[in-house]
Amino acid sequence: MSLANRMALASPLVSAITIEAEEFPELSRAFGVQGVPRTVVNRRGAFVGALPEAQFVGAVLQLAGVAAAEPPGDGDGSPG
Amino acid sequence: MSILTDRLREQLRERFAERLRDPVQLTLFTRPGSGRLILPSGLGCPTCEDAKQMAEDLAAAAPERIRLDVVDVSGGGAGGVEVPTLTVGVPDQEPRIRWQGLPAGFEFATVVDAIERVSTGAHDLSPASLQGLAAAREPVEIMVFATPG
Numbered sequence: 489m490s491l492a493n494r495m496a497l498a499s500p501l502v503s504a505i506t507i508e509a510e511e512f513p514e515l516s517r518a519f520g521v522q523g524v525p526r527t528v529v530n531r532r533g534a535f536v537g538a539l540p541e542a543q544f545v546g547a548v549l550q551l552a553g554v555a556a557a558e559p560p561g562d563g564d565g566s567p568g
Numbered sequence: 569m570s571i572l573t574d575r576l577r578e579q580l581r582e583r584f585a586e587r588l589r590d591p592v593q594l595t596l597f598t599r600p601g602s603g604r605l606i607l608p609s610g611l612g613c614p615t616c617e618d619a620k621q622m623a624e625d626l627a628a629a630a631p632e633r634i635r636l637d638v639v640d641v642s643g644g645g646a647g648g649v650e651v652p653t654l655t656v657g658v659p660d661q662e663p664r665i666r667w668q669g670l671p672a673g674f675e676f677a678t679v680v681d682a683i684e685r686v687s688t689g690a691h692d693l694s695p696a697s698l699q700g701l702a703a704a705r706e707p708v709e710i711m712v713f714a715t716p717g
Contacts (some may be wrong), residue, residue: 490678492710496664497682498691499701502708506678508669509713511615512650521713528711545697552708554700 491544492527571621577629580680584630588687594636595663596623597646597653615670619652622676626683633687635659656682673716 492504509516509524519528527544528534533551570577598616620638627636639646650668656679657663665686671679685691693701 490682490712492712493665493678493682494685494691494693495697495701495708495710497685497689498693498698499704499708500664501704501706502701502710503664504666504710504712506667506671506675506712506714508667508671508675509715511669515650516713519711519713524714526713528713530707530709531711541694541697545693545700548708548710549700549704552704552706554704554708 491539491541492548495545495548570625571618572625577625580626580629583680584633584683587684588630588633590633590687590689591659592634592683592687593655593657593659593661593663594623594627594634594683595639595655595657596620596636597639597641597649597651597655599642599651600640613651616652618672619654619670622670623654626679634683654679656686658686670716675714675716 490504490506492506496502496504507515509521509526519526519531519534523536525538526534526536527548529548529551535547535551539547572580596619598620599613600616600620623636623638627634641649641651652670653666653668654671655663655666657665665682667675667679
């Protein structure tokens with residue numbers, strides 16, 4: 489299950505797009521994809537790897553510049 | 569023609585019958601007739617036919633709950649969307665979950681999961697995650713680059 493999709497389901501301000509990196513090599517290069525999963529937020533910041541919920545949500549919100557994006561502490565531990 | 573095995577389609581039917589609640593809208597953006605030819609960038613779509621078959625299999629697994637629209641981007645009227653792109657959402661609302669490229673392998677499982685979650689609204693995020701999300705005031709776009717796996 490995708491945490492990005494679940495965030496999009498939970499908030500009308502969030503949209504999630506999963507891109508098959510090998511099918512779109514130019515786009516992948518443009519966003520510096522060298523390993524997957526690579527998560528890019530608002531086409532600016534990025535991180536690599538599957539993270540537990542708390543870390544994933546915290547990283548996305550931090551990269552999005554959401555002020556109250558303190559690291560949540562009670563995630564369910566499911567991978568991103 | 570189906571891209572999924574008979575057994576998998578039967579499993580999908582059983583699973584969706586048990587788990588889907590409200591209607592779900594699938595929209596596939598594709599370029600018909602481009603087949604599996606590898607053409608210069610922007611012209612070919614080697615996975616469009618497989619994506620169409622996959623979307624049709626998904627919709628056929630729960631025709632009373634899942635509606636599929638197939639949009640031909642050949643005329644250029646789809647806002648420059650790449651193909652194939654599959655969106656999952658609530659009918660009559662702008663979809664916020666999409667896949668660009670053929671969602672094969674592990675990604676197929678995420679499509680099935682998204683259909684079920686959109687149908688039931690079950691995001692299952694923790695209260696802390698929801699609290700963080702509630703602080704967002706501007707749109708947040710999450711792009712996840714993946715491989716079929």
